[in-house]
Amino acid sequence: QVQLQESGPGLVKPSQTLSLTCTVSGDSIKSGGHYWSWIRQPAGKGLEWIGRIHSSGSINYNPSLKSRVTMSVDTSKSQFSLKVTSVTAADTAVYYCARENRDSDYAFDCWGQGNLVTVSS
Amino acid sequence: QSVLTHPPSASGTPGQKVTVSCSGSRSNIGSGSVRWYQQLPGTAPRLLIYNNDQRPSGVPDRFSGSKSGTSASLAISGLQSDDEADYYCAVWDNSLNGWVFGGGIRLTVL
Numbered sequence: 674q675v676q677l678q679e680s681g682p683g684l685v686k687p688s689q690t691l692s693l694t695c696t697v698s699g700d701s702i703k704s705g706g707h708y709w710s711w712i713r714q715p716a717g718k719g720l721e722w723i724g725r726i727h728s729s730g731s732i733n734y735n736p737s738l739k740s741r742v743t744m745s746v747d748t749s750k751s752q753f754s755l756k757v758t759s760v761t762a763a764d765t766a767v768y769y770c771a772r773e774n775r776d777s778d779y780a781f782d783c784w785g786q787g788n789l790v791t792v793s794s
Numbered sequence: 795q796s797v798l799t800h801p802p803s804a805s806g807t808p809g810q811k812v813t814v815s816c817s818g819s820r821s822n823i824g825s826g827s828v829r830w831y832q833q834l835p836g837t838a839p840r841l842l843i844y845n846n847d848q849r850p851s852g853v854p855d856r857f858s859g860s861k862s863g864t865s866a867s868l869a870i871s872g873l874q875s876d877d878e879a880d881y882y883c884a885v886w887d888n889s890l891n892g893w894v895f896g897g898g899i900r901l902t903v904l
Contacts, residue, residue: 710893719796720831720839720882722893735892769838780829780844781884787838 675699677770679788685764686794691757693788695770696750700783702728703748708773710781711744711755713766721766725773726753760792797822798883798896805902811871814899816883818864822894826886828866830859833880833898842881843868870901878903 681693695709702709710725724734726744734742738757746753757764768788771781798818806812818824830843841850843859846866858869866885870877883896 719898720884720895722884722895724892733892736890777841777848777850778827778829778845779886780841780850781831781839782841782844782850784838784840 675772675783677772677783677785679768679770679785681768681788681790683789683791685760685790685792687761687792688759691755691760691764691790691792693755693768693770693790694752695754695785696752697772698751700772701748702746702751702753705729706775708779709746709753710771710773712769712771712781713764714769714787715763715766723755723757723768762792764790765792766790796897797887797890797894798885800883800896800899802897803900803902805904806870806873807904808873808875810873811869812873812901813867813869814881814901816866816868816896818866818885818894820864821889822864822885822887823861823866824864825888828859828861829884830857830866830868831882831884833882834876835879839882873903875903877901 676698708725711723741758743756770785772783773779774782800816827845831839833839846861847859880898887894
């Protein structure tokens with residue numbers, strides 16, 4: 674059974690960098706069959722896609738966040754990561770990592786439980 | 795403001811059929827396939843529908859999806875109390891070169 678687990682600090686100071694890691698178990702990031710995405714959700718609001726990465730190194734970012742976001746993948750650890758620079762209170766949200774499964778038309782078929790990140794001094 | 799639009803809420807009584815819609819444009823729904831996600835309170839979203847009308851294993855056939863032109867719909871028949879959740883449509887947008895979500899539809903079971 675595929676499982677994704679986000680990890681990272683729950684509190685980040687304004688203007689600093691938010692860093693999160695997603696560890697994948699039960700599937701291989703190296704297999705190349707899927708994309709791996711980050712999605713966030715401010716409290717009481719909807720879902721916002723942040724970006725995705727493929728084991729080949731191919732990356733797509735949300736244009737509205739592109740200037741502040743960096744994603745990377747470490748296939749040896751079965752992990753992929755997210756960095757968001759110059760954070761503000763508007764970046765406070767639950768951050769989810771998710772798998773885009775090629776076999777289900779690249780739908781997000783598996784999600785982590787979410788990691789709440791609060792931006793506050 | 796979301797690229798995909800729909801009413802913010804819907805409601806129905808147990809046993810009823812409810813349909814929620816999602817409207818987009820040629821660069822997203824008009825040129826790609828729609829996914830639908832269900833988010834129960836306090837939990838991560840769950841995939842309900844992919845490729846417009848396909849259900850992953852484990853999703854009851856009470857849930858069905860369709861697409862026509864630049865709009866898509868999710869129908870829930872035999873409404874149950876535990877269907878009360880937020881529902882999101884999602885599609886790849888070729889202009890933005892990324893995924894876009896609807897703002898979420900809050901379904902209330904009366």
